[in-house]
Amino acid sequence: MPIPSVVPAPSTIEIAEGDPPFTFSGSTVLTGDPDATALAATLLARRTGVAMPVALRHRQAPDGFAPNPVHIDFSLTPGLPAESYRLRVRDNGIEATASDEAGLFYSIHTLSQLVQGRDGEFSIPSVLIEDSPRFAYRGVMLDVARHFHSVETVKAYIDRAVSLKFNVLHLHLTDDQGWRIELHSRPELTAMASGTSVGGHPGGFFTKSDYREIVDYAASRHMTVVPEVDVPGHTHAVGLAYPELVEEPVLSEHIHEVVHEYGGSLPQSGTPYDGLAVGFSSLKIHDEKTYDFLADVFGELAGMTPGPYLHLGGDEALGTEPADFAEFIRRASELIADLDKIPVAWHEAGAAAGLHDSTVGQYWGFVTPIDGMDDKARAFARNGAQLILSPADAIYLDMKPTADASLGLTWANGPTSVERAYSWEPATVIAGITDADILGVEAPLWTETVRDLDAIDALAFPRIAAAAEAAWSPPTGHSKLRTWDSFRARVGRLGPLWTSQGIRFSASEEIDWS
Numbered sequence: 001m002p003i004p005s006v007v008p009a010p011s012t013i014e015i016a017e018g019d020p021p022f023t024f025s026g027s028t029v030l031t032g033d034p035d036a037t038a039l040a041a042t043l044l045a046r047r048t049g050v051a052m053p054v055a056l057r058h059r060q061a062p063d064g065f066a067p068n069p070v071h072i073d074f075s076l077t078p079g080l081p082a083e084s085y086r087l088r089v090r091d092n093g094i095e096a097t098a099s100d101e102a103g104l105f106y107s108i109h110t111l112s113q114l115v116q117g118r119d120g121e122f123s124i125p126s127v128l129i130e131d132s133p134r135f136a137y138r139g140v141m142l143d144v145a146r147h148f149h150s151v152e153t154v155k156a157y158i159d160r161a162v163s164l165k166f167n168v169l170h171l172h173l174t175d176d177q178g179w180r181i182e183l184h185s186r187p188e189l190t191a192m193a194s195g196t197s198v199g200g201h202p203g204g205f206f207t208k209s210d211y212r213e214i215v216d217y218a219a220s221r222h223m224t225v226v227p228e229v230d231v232p233g234h235t236h237a238v239g240l241a242y243p244e245l246v247e248e249p250v251l252s253e254h255i256h257e258v259v260h261e262y263g264g265s266l267p268q269s270g271t272p273y274d275g276l277a278v279g280f281s282s283l284k285i286h287d288e289k290t291y292d293f294l295a296d297v298f299g300e301l302a303g304m305t306p307g308p309y310l311h312l313g314g315d316e317a318l319g320t321e322p323a324d325f326a327e328f329i330r331r332a333s334e335l336i337a338d339l340d341k342i343p344v345a346w347h348e349a350g351a352a353a354g355l356h357d358s359t360v361g362q363y364w365g366f367v368t369p370i371d372g373m374d375d376k377a378r379a380f381a382r383n384g385a386q387l388i389l390s391p392a393d394a395i396y397l398d399m400k401p402t403a404d405a406s407l408g409l410t411w412a413n414g415p416t417s418v419e420r421a422y423s424w425e426p427a428t429v430i431a432g433i434t435d436a437d438i439l440g441v442e443a444p445l446w447t448e449t450v451r452d453l454d455a456i457d458a459l460a461f462p463r464i465a466a467a468a469e470a471a472w473s474p475p476t477g478h479s480k481l482r483t484w485d486s487f488r489a490r491v492g493r494l495g496p497l498w499t500s501q502g503i504r505f506s507a508s509e510e511i512d513w514s
């Protein structure tokens with residue numbers, strides 16, 4: 001069977017072997033849904049160099065155009081599930097149908113991937129694809145706290161992610177090293193705590209209008225933004241602006257070890273932190289001023305965020321007593337629920353009695369859980385809420401891809417090969433957790449070592465495609481395409497498309513790039 005170069009693998013694909021392919025010619029016109037035709041014109045022209053006219057009226061060639069043009073037609077028809085589409089390619093035309101704009105949007109990305117050829121000779125094999133997502137939540141996370149990343153970079157990452165059918169951008173907006181979102185209720189945060197990044201590199205922050213620009217850009221690409229304000233730990237930067245809200249840094253053995261390994265200085269009250277250690281900071285748990293602060297921050301963020309989720313962090317509060325942590329998580333999650341948002345928290349919050357029942361958990365343990373992290377994750381499901389799976393030894397995109405890579409970390413059993421990023425199955429990570437308990441899959445990219453878009457690309461690609469397949473495609477065993485060998489063959493054919501999109505992917509030796 002010829003290799004259909006579609007990633008993530010579609011639910012079903014029939015390749016009409018022997019049938020002539022669709023070829024691009026001067027008489028191809030794009031017809032139908034206006035948004036879809038406009039996007040298809042842009043993406044297909046970028047890939048093929050062939051500019052195709054968009055017909056103004058449905059199924060009609062533009063004036064003065066050759067008779068009997070070959071159509072690529074996009075239409076909305078009721079009947080398919082959300083985000084799903086049907087794509088039929090024949091030599092005499094292409095038809096894409098969906099029940100919603102998101103479905104048509106994804107059909108165009110599939111079409112772009114199917115284009116084969118070079119140097120003016122481009123074709124698309126005759127296929128029939130019927131495709132639906134496995135999970136509703138398909139996320140990528142970008143840490144803009146350890147190193148700040150501009151609106152332009154975030155938009156570029158959105159474009160990359162949506163082309164692999166991701167529909168959530170989780171922005172890690174705050175951490176020990178900086179506060180990256182302007183809030184009118186707490187102006188000191190960005191005024192005092194956004195100036196630097198890891199390594200003493202320049203910092204930055206999003207103004208409220210920058211944030212709106214990102215939210216709107218994402219929405220126009222069928223993507224929801226989930227903002228994270230990480231509390232009660234990861235809050236050293238808060239202390240630069242509001243020293244009365246934070247505890248003294250806990251200088252544990254772990255902190256000394258990290259400083260020894262990576263350099264940098266020990267965290268110090270009132271001084272920006274530019275190292276790589278975690279777990280030394282905390283908001284004051286037993287002070288009402290802390291909850292006034294959270295009410296301001298989450299309240300304003302909720303008003304700026306059209307999506308349903310607010311992420312409260314909750315990870316690695318290493319210096320906080322369990323009872324204090326539980327009390328804090330109870331109040332923070334309730335506050336978010338009272339704002340009519342769904343709280344999201346890293347899996348540690350599952351250990352907190354009183355966690356609001358609606359809180360979605362994000363699991364960052366390993367594919368084979370250790371240290372009881374699976375117990376904490378199961379607690380969310382027991383509450384009747386769902387889980388997002390981000391197994392760190394598979395889809396933490398900030399792990400080194402190879403031992404000699406200059407970028408990336410290694411703590412999660414790194415380096416992480418493309419094969420390891422691919423070879424895991426969501427429903428078997430946490431015993432007792434099945435598809436019904438899983439909201440989705442998210443691939444985080446922490447940015448301790450990541451300063452710009454080239455570095456993002458080099459770490460994310462191609463492993464981000466493995467995460468996309470876990471999030472979108474049928475489970476392992478339910479499709480012939482869901483094997484490592486099929487995946488690497490399909491990914492190997494995406495190099496020219498990725499290059500045409502400006503993606504500086506790592507040409508991993510595990511893949512035969514064609």
Ligand code: TNX
Nearest residue numbers: 278315346364396398409446
């Ligand atoms: C762990 S896993 C973190 C982050 C680091 C990351 C680096 C989790 C929720 N927190 O604070 O940036 O490792 O890989």
